[in-house]
Amino acid sequence: xxxxFSQDRLVFVPGDVDLSRSPLAGHLDAExxxxxxxxxxxxxxxxxxxxxxxxxxxxxxxxxxxxxxHAIRWEGEEGTQGRYVLDAWPLxxxxxxxxxxxxLRGGGWKVMALTSLSWLLPVELDAEGLDVVEVHYDxxxxxxxxxxxYGVEDARISKVGEGWLMTxxxxxxxxxxxxxxxxxxxxxxxxxxxxxxxxxxDMLIFExxxxxxxxxxxxxxxxxxxxxxxxxxxxxxxxxxxAHSPDGLFxxxxxxxxxxxxxxxxxxxxxxGGAPPILTDEGWLTLWHGVEPKxxxxxxxxxxxxxxxxxxxxxxxxxxxxxxxxxxELTRPLEEQMYLRDVVFTTGIADAADHYIVASGExxxxxxxxxxxxxxFAPS
Numbered sequence: 299x300x301x302x303f304s305q306d307r308l309v310f311v312p313g314d315v316d317l318s319r320s321p322l323a324g325h326l327d328a329e330x331x332x333x334x335x336x337x338x339x340x341x342x343x344x345x346x347x348x349x350x351x352x353x354x355x356x357x358x359x360x361x362x363x364x365x366x367x368h369a370i371r372w373e374g375e376e377g378t379q380g381r382y383v384l385d386a387w388p389l390x391x392x393x394x395x396x397x398x399x400x401x402l403r404g405g406g407w408k409v410m411a412l413t414s415l416s417w418l419l420p421v422e423l424d425a426e427g428l429d430v431v432e433v434h435y436d437x438x439x440x441x442x443x444x445x446x447x448y449g450v451e452d453a454r455i456s457k458v459g460e461g462w463l464m465t466x467x468x469x470x471x472x473x474x475x476x477x478x479x480x481x482x483x484x485x486x487x488x489x490x491x492x493x494x495x496x497x498x499x500d501m502l503i504f505e506x507x508x509x510x511x512x513x514x515x516x517x518x519x520x521x522x523x524x525x526x527x528x529x530x531x532x533x534x535x536x537x538x539x540x541a542h543s544p545d546g547l548f549x550x551x552x553x554x555x556x557x558x559x560x561x562x563x564x565x566x567x568x569x570x571g572g573a574p575p576i577l578t579d580e581g582w583l584t585l586w587h588g589v590e591p592k593x594x595x596x597x598x599x600x601x602x603x604x605x606x607x608x609x610x611x612x613x614x615x616x617x618x619x620x621x622x623x624x625x626x627e628l629t630r631p632l633e634e635q636m637y638l639r640d641v642v643f644t645t646g647i648a649d650a651a652d653h654y655i656v657a658s659g660e661x662x663x664x665x666x667x668x669x670x671x672x673x674x675f676a677p678s
Contacts, residue, residue: 304653305428305669308628308660310335310421312635314430315354321417321440322356325382326370333357333398333414333637336659338421339453339464340573340646343484347431348423348648350657351439351453351464352665355398357414358384367392367400370415371448372441380441387411396594397637398662416449417441418466420485427648427655427667439479439487445470446477454645455484456503456574458512463546465493465501465514476501476516478547493549500538500571503546504582504610512543513610515556515584517570526561533559536568538586540611554611557586557603563618565590565599572600572644573656581607581614583675585621585644585656597640599623600658602675615677622658622668629661638662 312332317323322330338350361368366386374380392411393401402409418439422431439450448469455464462481467474476494479487494501497519504513516539523534537559540552559566566588575582582605590597599620606612624642638661646657653669660666 303668303670305426305667306625306628307428307667308632308664309423309428309667310338310350310352310430310665311632312663314433315419316433316435317356319435320354320356321379321438322370322382322415326384328368328384329359330356330370331359334659334663335419336662336664337452337643337645338657338659338665339418339455340427340648340655340657341455341457341462341484342425342648343422346425348425348427348655349455349484350421350423350646350665351455352419352421353416353451353453353659354419355414355416355449355662357398361400361413362389362394365389367394367411367413369400369411369413369448372415373444373447374442376443378442382415385411412448412469414449415441416451416469418450418453421665422485423667426650426669427657434485437485437487439466441468442489443468445472445475445492447471450477452500452645454500454502454571454574456505457484458503458505458507458546463503465503467499468492474499491547493547502571502574502584504575504577506577508542508608508610512546514541514543514549515539515571515575515586516541516549516551531561533561533567535559536570538569538571552611554609556611557584557613557616559588560618565597565618565620566601567591568596569601573647575605575610576647576649577607578604578675581605582610583647585647587643588620592640595638595641597624598643600642600644600656604675615675621670621674622656624661625666628666629663632663635663636661642666 568589600622603616
């Protein structure tokens with residue numbers, strides 16, 4: 299255990315998933331396995347227990363066979379359970395260097411397909427998030443539309459008023475969009491609609507209204523960014539933006555920028571949202587990820603900022619030192635399953651008296667729970 303945290307452990311790993319109860323079970327004439335059970339959305343239920351919505355990346359055991367690389371795809375009528383099928387791509391058209399995906403050659407822009415399909419598994423934990431109470435396979439969230447045909451990924455859950463809202467990334471050739479689900483109990487989820495269009499990711503809805511409006515952090519992606527002037531304290535690149543909405547469905551971007559990469563460090567050269575912002579006595583506490591460029595994926599760490607309660611574009615306090623880093627000791631028992639290093643991706647937070655319970659994906663492989671003392675965010 300890290301000396302910085304009272305608790306820091308993996309609570310759910312690929313071997314904990316029963317694929318005989320997967321939404322894909324019985325559909326494919328091919329063996330699948332759990333590439334990762336990770337990036338869990340987190341919320342506290344009315345019972346006091348915690349709920350993780352775990353991203354299960356179910357992958358083909360042998361994606362390459364018969365001179366082709368294969369991808370899993372959902373097809374069916376809107377709103378139905380549909381079925382899962384395999385698509386085959388000639389190997390000469392594909393770059394298969396990354397085990398999670400393959401790039402298709404020959405176009406004027408990047409085109410990608412996945413060797414896995416993700417669905418969301420509700421895993422109920424005890425009040426401190428340290429032990430699994432129940433795994434709710436009957437409440438799994440899986441594709442139900444062509445806009446989700448390559449999977450549903452990376453849930454973020456926010457308790458707003460008396461209800462729960464969950465944003466997810468829905469993946470398809472149509473668009474890589476953000477989709478919204480709602481729940482009256484934090485456990486049974488109803489699909490609402492697309493709320494953000496192509497490659498606007500890591501949408502985190504604030505856990506409370508500001509001026510009668512819903513607010514959210516977003517992160518639009520692109521291949522082109524305009525330079526800040528020489529000597530600026532900011533660095534051009536992916537940043538955390540803000541948006542607001544009267545109803546949680548229709549969102550307007552905020553004119554003021556949100557959290558931006560700082561020129562003083564390359565550790566956060568690329569950034570995006572982590573856990574939904576929660577209200578403290580001082581303002582909105584937001585945990586986010588910064589990525590330091592390294593090899594293909596980079597080094598992912600968790601950072602924090604405190605935002606003004608009435609104007610979340612105002613950063614009151616932040617820290618260039620990471621809050622949470624990847625911990626190789628945690629994944630040592632899973633060494634044979636490792637395919638990424640240096641990645642921790644925080645996706646949820648819950649209040650627990652004198653500390654926060656933070657949920658993260660560790661190495662795109664497993665679910666990590668970390669207890670962080672509230673004193674960690676006090677003024678220095």
